[in-house]
Amino acid sequence: MITVEEARERLLAFRPMARTENVPLNDAVGRVLAEPSVVAPIHVPPFANSAMDGFAVRAADLPGRLRIAGEVAAGAGQLPPVDSGTAVRISTGAPMPPGADAVVPIEQATDAGTEVEVTVSVPTGNYVREAGHDTRIGD
Secondary structure (H helix, E strand, O other): OOOHHHHHHHHHHOOOOOOOOOOOHHHOOOOOOOOOOOOOOOOEOOOOEEOOOEEEEOHHHOOEEEEEEEEEOOOOOOOOOOOOOEEEEEOOOOEOOOOOOEEEEHHHEEEOOOEEEEOOOOOOOOOEEOOOOOEOOOO
């Protein structure tokens, strides 16, 4: 056991090594960052996406029965638009289609094949993760 004064002296005498090296991110665990200005070059996620499996909708159309205009899976390139009176089936992590401003989870909807019935209202942004939700450019 050492005294508080001795611990203080040891801490004040400690000088970190001046040498730096570049290492792969996976090898950087437990190391000290040499440059304080590391920032995110992109938004994470890079686009608005669904936080739930369900239906991408226009919140203003609810409650109501909507025609299903397509489907979007995670990694999808083509995004069918959500027009007034329509919905698009959407998977968790899939990009939000143009025109959609909310997601209704599967559990809150009745899928009738070509139509979906939603008996509840949802707010704009419901189950939508905006671009940069986890990390914004410059963070």
